[in-house]
Amino acid sequence: MGTVETMTMKEETAADLPIIDAHQHFWDLETNYYPWLCDPEPIPFRYGDYSALKRNYLPPDYRCDIGPNRVVGTVHMEAEWDRADPVAETRWLEGVAAAHGLPSALIGHAEPDRADIADVLAGHARSPLARGIRHKPAAAARPRDAIRGARGSMDDPRWRAGYALLEWHGFSYDLQTPWWHLDAAAELAADFPAIPVIVNHTGLPADRSAEALAGWRAALETVAARPNVALKISGLGLPGRPWTVAANGPVIRDAIAIFGTDRCLFASNYPVDRLAGPFTTIFDGFRAVVSDLPLAEQRKLFHDNALRIYRL
Template sequence: MHTLPLLRDRTKLAIVDAHHHLWDLAAGHYPWLQDEYQGAAFFLGEYQTLRRNYLAPEYLRDTSGYNVIASVHVEAERSRSEQVDETHWLHEVRHSTGLPSVVVPHVSFIQADRDDILASHARYPEVRGIRSKPVTARSPQESVRGQAGTMQDPRWLEGLSALERYGFSWDLRVPFWHLAEAAEVAATFPRIRIAINHTGLPWDRSDEGLSQWRTGLAALAAHPNVFIKLSEFGLAGGRWDEQSNRRVIRDAVAIFGTERAMFASNLPVSSISASFGVIVETVLGALADYDDLAIGRVFSQNAMAFYRIDARGW
C-alpha cells in the first residue's frame, strides 16, 4: 500500500509532464487555431478557449502548486511547412524560460522531403522523437487499411523505419480502434521506442468499447518497446467522467505495469475538460493501491528514461 505523506503533500511529488503544447500565434501559423473554426468537429468539442497564445507563463500558471520538474513538448499541429521552424522556436523558448525540457516535433512519414526534415530536426539537441499520425478511419465501423498513409502503407513504414537511424522514438496517436494495427507495427520495429498518446483514446466507454480498447492495448503491451501516456481522459463535449476515467487509468496501468506508464497533462488542450490539478488527483486516485516507488515511476522516472531527460536544470 502507498505511504500517506507523499500522497497527501502533492508539492513533494516530482512530476515530469510527458506531453504538453506551447504556441505563439504571432510567431507561427497554426491552422487549427487561426484558420476557419471547426467547432464541435474537434475531438473534445468546442475549443474556442484554445485560440490564443499559450506560452511558458501560462503553462507555469496552470501547473502552479505542483512540483513539475521537467516537461516534454509534443508538436502542436503547426503548419506543415513550418515543422523545423517549430523546433527552432521551442529551443529558443527553452533557452529563455527553461521549458520544455525536450521536444517531439512532426514530420509526415510520406512527405517528399521527409529525410531532409528528419535530418534538420536531428540537428537540435533536445529533439527526442517524432509524432507522425497515420491515416485513420473515422469510426470502428470503417476501414482504411492499406490505403496511402496508413500503417500498412510501405512508404509510411519506410518513413517510420528512418527514426531508428537517429535514435528517435515515435509518439503514436490513433483512436482505440487502430491499436491492434499499431501492435503489428510495434512488432515490426522492436528497436524503435513507441509512446502511445492519450491512453489510446478510449472514447467509447461502453463495455464493448472498453473491451476493444483493452484488447488493443494488450496487443501493444506485448512488445517491450511500447510505453503508454496516461493523458487526455476528456470526452466529447468537454465531458469529464471521474469514475470512468479512474477505471481507464487502472486498466491501462494493469496492462502495461508501472514500469511503462507515464503521466502527461496534454495542456492546454486538456483544459477543455479539466484543470491540471484535477488530472493529477484523478491519476493519483486511480493508483491509490500502488506504493510510492510505483507512483514515482509513473509520475517522473519512466518519462525521464524514455525521453532521456536530465531534470537537474529545473
C-alpha cells in the first residue's frame, strides 16, 4: 500500500478492485495548528458535533480504518491548516509521505484573492506531491440567499485573477461549495477551460427533500456541461444518521447519471466521515450502488479516474 498499482481486468472482481482514495486527511494536533480542531470553540459543522475528530490522525490510523479494502493510493486534501502559512502543510505532508508511504499526492490550500497568492502557489508547486489547491469561495447559507458577484466568490475579479495563476503551474482546483453556487462554477470552468475543476462532496446535497434534490440535480447538470469539471462522490453523511445505501444510493446514482462514469470518483473523506460510518460501510455502499455497472466502469469510479485526474 502507498503505491499506485494496476491489474488486468481478468484478474479483478468487484470485491478486490483497487482503490485510490481521492479525498482524505491527516493531522497531528500536537505539532501543528488547525484552528477548527485545536481551538476550544467549535465551528458550525455540517455533521454537528465533531469533537471525536479532535485527536491525531496519521497513516497508521488510516490503514487501520480501511480494513480489507485494497487502497493503493490516496490524495490528501488540505485539512484547514493555519491559514497564515498554508504551504507549511505541504512541507509537513512531504515528511509524512516519506515516512509512511502516504499520501500519494496532495491538494494544498490557497485563497485566490490573497495578496501573496503567487508566492503561495509557487510554494505548493515546489512539492512533487502537489497537484492543485482547494478553496471554499464565499457562499450563501441557503439557496434563496445566493447572489452573484459577492466579494470572495467565484465571480470576484480579484479572486479570478488569482485563480488564473493555477494554469501556469498545471494545477487543478478542488471546489467545495453548496450546489446553489454551481452556476458560478460552470461559468468559471468555461472561462478557464485549461484548469480542471473537481467539485467536492457531491455538491453538498445535505437537504434531501424533493425540492432541494431537484435543485441539486439541476445545478449538477449545469456544471457537468463543462468538460473540464469532475465530481467527487464523498461527504454524503447526514447529521445523526448512519451512512446507508438506502439514504445515499439515489444521490450517488443521480450523480453518476449526470456526470457519467468518466468524470466521477469515489472518496472516503476520512477521518471526517467516520462521523457518518466506518470506512468499509461507506465503500461497501459504493460497491452496492454500482454493482450493476460493468466492471470496467466500476474500476473508473474507484481507481482509474483518480489516477488520471490527480496524475498519479
